[in-house]
Amino acid sequence: MSDNDKTENLGEFDLIAAYFRPLTEGRPEALDLEDDAGLLTPPEGSQLVVTTDALVAGQHFLPDTPAESLAVKALGVNLSDLAAMGATPAAYTLALAAPKPIPPGWLQNFAAGLGDMQAAHGIFLLGGDTVTTSGPLTLSVTALGWVGAGAALCRSGAQVGDDLYVSGTIGDAALGLLVARDGRKLAGDGGDAFLRGRYDRPQPRTTLGPRLVGIATSCIDVSDGLAADVGHITKTSGLGAEISVRDLPLSDAARSALTDDPGLLQTLVTGGDDYELAFTAPPSAAGTIAAAAGESGVPVTRIGTMTAEPDVRLLGPGGAALDLGQGGYRHF
Amino acid sequence: MSDNDKTENLGEFDLIAAYFRPLTEGRPEALDLEDDAGLLTPPEGSQLVVTTDALVAGQHFLPDTPAESLAVKALGVNLSDLAAMGATPAAYTLALAAPKPIPPGWLQNFAAGLGDMQAAHGIFLLGGDTVTTSGPLTLSVTALGWVGAGAALCRSGAQVGDDLYVSGTIGDAALGLLVARDGRKLAGDGGDAFLRGRYDRPQPRTTLGPRLVGIATSCIDVSDGLAADVGHITKTSGLGAEISVRDLPLSDAARSALTDDPGLLQTLVTGGDDYELAFTAPPSAAGTIAAAAGESGVPVTRIGTMTAEPDVRLLGPGGAALDLGQGGYRHF
Numbered sequence: 001m002s003d004n005d006k007t008e009n010l011g012e013f014d015l016i017a018a019y020f021r022p023l024t025e026g027r028p029e030a031l032d033l034e035d036d037a038g039l040l041t042p043p044e045g046s047q048l049v050v051t052t053d054a055l056v057a058g059q060h061f062l063p064d065t066p067a068e069s070l071a072v073k074a075l076g077v078n079l080s081d082l083a084a085m086g087a088t089p090a091a092y093t094l095a096l097a098a099p100k101p102i103p104p105g106w107l108q109n110f111a112a113g114l115g116d117m118q119a120a121h122g123i124f125l126l127g128g129d130t131v132t133t134s135g136p137l138t139l140s141v142t143a144l145g146w147v148g149a150g151a152a153l154c155r156s157g158a159q160v161g162d163d164l165y166v167s168g169t170i171g172d173a174a175l176g177l178l179v180a181r182d183g184r185k186l187a188g189d190g191g192d193a194f195l196r197g198r199y200d201r202p203q204p205r206t207t208l209g210p211r212l213v214g215i216a217t218s219c220i221d222v223s224d225g226l227a228a229d230v231g232h233i234t235k236t237s238g239l240g241a242e243i244s245v246r247d248l249p250l251s252d253a254a255r256s257a258l259t260d261d262p263g264l265l266q267t268l269v270t271g272g273d274d275y276e277l278a279f280t281a282p283p284s285a286a287g288t289i290a291a292a293a294g295e296s297g298v299p300v301t302r303i304g305t306m307t308a309e310p311d312v313r314l315l316g317p318g319g320a321a322l323d324l325g326q327g328g329y330r331h332f
Numbered sequence: 333m334s335d336n337d338k339t340e341n342l343g344e345f346d347l348i349a350a351y352f353r354p355l356t357e358g359r360p361e362a363l364d365l366e367d368d369a370g371l372l373t374p375p376e377g378s379q380l381v382v383t384t385d386a387l388v389a390g391q392h393f394l395p396d397t398p399a400e401s402l403a404v405k406a407l408g409v410n411l412s413d414l415a416a417m418g419a420t421p422a423a424y425t426l427a428l429a430a431p432k433p434i435p436p437g438w439l440q441n442f443a444a445g446l447g448d449m450q451a452a453h454g455i456f457l458l459g460g461d462t463v464t465t466s467g468p469l470t471l472s473v474t475a476l477g478w479v480g481a482g483a484a485l486c487r488s489g490a491q492v493g494d495d496l497y498v499s500g501t502i503g504d505a506a507l508g509l510l511v512a513r514d515g516r517k518l519a520g521d522g523g524d525a526f527l528r529g530r531y532d533r534p535q536p537r538t539t540l541g542p543r544l545v546g547i548a549t550s551c552i553d554v555s556d557g558l559a560a561d562v563g564h565i566t567k568t569s570g571l572g573a574e575i576s577v578r579d580l581p582l583s584d585a586a587r588s589a590l591t592d593d594p595g596l597l598q599t600l601v602t603g604g605d606d607y608e609l610a611f612t613a614p615p616s617a618a619g620t621i622a623a624a625a626g627e628s629g630v631p632v633t634r635i636g637t638m639t640a641e642p643d644v645r646l647l648g649p650g651g652a653a654l655d656l657g658q659g660g661y662r663h664f
Contacts, residue, residue: 037383042374051369054427081368095386135467
C-alpha cells in the first residue's frame with residue numbers, strides 16, 4: 001500500500017495496520033502490505049483472470065449506503081466477473097479514494113464487509129492504495145482468479161439449439177432499487193427488505209462459475225439486466241435467443257410484486273444488478289448442469305433456447321413474442 | 333470493461349472502441365475488452381506480482397497536468413513498484429473516473445501517453461473500467477508482472493556491510509515540483525524544463541529491476557524521497573545505513589541549482605517522486621551490478637553502506653554526520 005495521504009486522523013500506515021492488514025489474513029503473498037506489491041503463485045496449468053471495476057458514490061450506489069454493504073458490492077461486482085469467466089477467485093487489490101473526514105466507525109464497518117466477503121469466497125486482500133479525495137467516495141477493486149489454461153468461459157461460443165440458463169432469481173435487485181431509492185412498497189415489509197438486500201448485497205456465483213468450465217458454451221454475469229446481457233452473448237456468438245417469460249425464476253417477493261403490478265415485468269427483465277450467471281449449453285448437458293448446480297448450492301433454471309435469428313425475443317405466457325424495445329421492453 | 337456510464341458524448345462502448353481497444357494491441361489476452369475480464373498466461377515457474385496505485389487530481393498531480401503526462405505518471409508509479417520487486421511488467425488494468433465534460437482531445441492525448449509507456453515497457457491494456465464522477469479526475473492502475481518463483485526482491489534482506497546503490501539521479505523530480513508548482517527558477521530555462529520533465533514523466537526502471545534478481549539483497553523504489561525509502565529498507569531489514577552526500581548522483585540541472593542554493597540539499601534527499609531504485613548488495617557483487625546497469629541502460633551509483641546501528645545517517649562532504657530530522661533533513 002502507498003502512504004501519500006492521511007485519513008481519519010490516522011497516518012495511512014496506522015490505518016493500514018488497523019483496518020487493512022487484518023484482511024490479508026496473514027497470507028505471505030500480501031507481504032503484510034509493507035512492500036511495493038503483492039505476490040501470487042499460479043496453480044500449475046492455470047491462467048490468470050483479472051477484472052477491474054470502479055464504483056463512485058451517487059453513480060453506482062446510493063450515498064446513504066452503509067459502509068458494509070458498499071464493501072460487499074465493490075467486491076461482489078468484481079467476483080461476479082470472475083465467476084462469469086469460470087475462474088476461482090484468489091485475491092484482490094483495493095484502491096479507496098475517501099472524502100475527509102471519514103465518519104467514525106466507517107472504516108471498521110467497511111473492513112467488516114470486506115472480511116465477510118473474503119470468508120464467503122475464499123479470497124484475501126493482496127495490496128492496494130488509500131488516498132483522500134475532494135470528491136465522492138470512489139472504490140476501485142481489481143479481482144484476481146485462476147482458471148485452467150484455455151478453459152475460461154467467454155461470451156462467444158453459444159450454438160444454435162443450446163439451452164439458455166440463469167442462476168438464482170432474476171429482477172430482485174432492480175425491484176430492490178425501486179424500494180431503496182424511490183420508497184416503493186412492492187412486496188410487504190419482509191419482501192421489500194429481501195429485495196433491498198438483493199440490491200445492496202450481491203451474491204456472486206463463485207461456486208457455480210468454475211463448475212461450468214467444460215460444460216457451458218458461453219457465460220456472462222447479469223449486471224446490465226437479463227435482456228441486455230443475453231444480448232451480449234447473442235451478439236458475440238452471432239446468434240439470437242428466445243426466452244420464455246413463464247420460465248423466468250422469480251423470488252416469492254418478485255412474484256408477489258408482479259402479481260400486483262404486471263407492468264413490473266419490464267423492470268425484472270431489463271433492470272441491472274442481478275449478479276446471476278446467464279449461460280448456454282447443449283441440451284445433452286442438462287444432467288451435468290443440474291449436478292453442478294447441486295454441488296455449488298446455486299439453483300439454475302433453463303429459460304430459453306439459442307436461435308439462428310438474431311436478437312433476443314421474449315415469449316409471453318401464451319407463447320407470443322413480446323416487443324423488446326431499445327434496451328427495454330414493451331407490451332404490444 | 334464495464335458500460336455503466338457515458339462520457340464525452342460517446343457511449344462507453346464507443347469510447348472503449350475509439351481510445352482503449354487500440355491499447356490492447358490486439359493481444360488475445362484482453363479479449364478486445366469485450367468480456368468480463370482479461371486472461372494472462374503465467375510463464376513457467378513464475379510468480380505474479382501485483383500493485384495498485386491511485387492518483388487523484390489536486391492531490392497527486394497538479395490540475396493543469398497535460399493528459400499525456402498524467403497517463404505516463406499513472407502507469408509510471410505502478411511500473412516502478414513492479415521494478416522494485418524485480419518483476420518484468422506484463423500488462424495493466426485502468427479504472428478511470430472522469431468528471432464531465434471531458435475536454436475535447438483529452439482522451440486522445442491520454443491514450444497517446446498510455447501508448448508511449450506501453451511501447452517503452454512492453455506492456456498492454458488488459459481491462460478496466462471507465463466511469464464518470466462529480467469529483468476530481470481519479471485514476472487507479474493495477475500493474476501485473478512476473479518474477480521467478482521465490483525470487484522477488486523485497487525490502488527486507490539487506491545485510492550489514494552491504495553496499496547501498498541508487499539508479500539514475502536523485503532529487504530532480506522534487507526540484508521539478510518547485511519549478512512547476514511554485515514557479516521557482518532553479519537551473520536556467522533548459523535545466524528547469526528538464527527538472528519539470530523528471531517530475532511529470534517518471535521513467536520506471538523496468539529494465540534494471542529484473543536484472544537485480546539474485547544479486548540485490550533488498551530493493552525499493554524511491555517514491556517518498558531517498559531518506560524515507562532507504563529508511564523503509566533499514567527498518568524492514570533491522571539495520572541502519574550511512575549515505576555519503578558527496579556520492580549522490582545528481583543531474584547537471586540539480587547540481588547547478590544546489591550550487592546556487594546549498595539549502596536545496598534537503599529537498600534533494602527528502603523530496604519524493606524520483607522513481608529510481610534504491611537497493612543493497614554485498615561488495616562482492618559490484619562487478620555484476622555494473623554489468624546489469626550496462627545491460628539495462630540505467631546508470632547505477634554506490635552511495636553508502638548498510639550498518640548495524642539503526643537509522644539512516646547522512647555523511648556530509650567532510651565526513652561528518654548531518655542531522656536527518658523527522659522524515660526530513662536539517663543542517664546542524
